Amino acid sequence: MTPRYLRTLDQLHVRATFFLLGMNAEKRPELVRSIVAAGHEVASHGYSHRAFPSLDGCALVDELIHTADLLPPSPTPRPLVRPPRGELTPATLARVAFAGYTTVLWSLDSDDCRTTDSIEVQERTSRVRPGEIILMHEGQSWTLSALPAIVGRLRRSGFELVTVGELMSS
Numbered sequence: 001m002t003p004r005y006l007r008t009l010d011q012l013h014v015r016a017t018f019f020l021l022g023m024n025a026e027k028r029p030e031l032v033r034s035i036v037a038a039g040h041e042v043a044s045h046g047y048s049h050r051a052f053p054s055l056d057g058c059a060l061v062d063e064l065i066h067t068a069d070l071l072p073p074s075p076t077p078r079p080l081v082r083p084p085r086g087e088l089t090p091a092t093l094a095r096v097a098f099a100g101y102t103t104v105l106w107s108l109d110s111d112d113c114r115t116t117d118s119i120e121v122q123e124r125t126s127r128v129r130p131g132e133i134i135l136m137h138e139g140q141s142w143t144l145s146a147l148p149a150i151v152g153r154l155r156r157s158g159f160e161l162v163t164v165g166e167l168m169s170s
Helices: 001-010 022-027 029-037 055-070 091-100 118-124 139-154 166-168
Strands: 016-020 041-044
Touching: 001 029, 001 139, 016 022, 016 029, 016 139, 022 029, 022 055, 029 041, 041 055, 041 166, 055 091
Parallel strands: 016 041
Antiparallel strands: none
């Protein structure tokens, strides 16, 4: 569904951050190029979607490096990574930082992976505050359907929509 998401985001004049799995980037490099060509930010979501705490130190760093090799260079000083399911321990957080990455989580979960109702996704994102990072998952028709209403509401409320890298550099 990535091309549909890209068309919708283009129509809405919104740039987003796509946290990509390395194994998907490896299978579909043309989609990575399409995302970047459309002006969006890409960052790592690990290679295999295995929880970072389940990986030993070497395996975790291997996942980060392998995925980084499949993505364009990061525009941020330290590449961004969003751990699968947000699962971290102090040790994995330290390993990620020591490997040169900035760990990104979210402050508002759309819960779009636990519903198939676009109205629920809209409602769950309605309590956004300035500076928040909203977690949404690409690849779901109900999230795609909710995007125009969410973006419209945010803009009417005076929000400027930016990528995670832009948010962190401001």
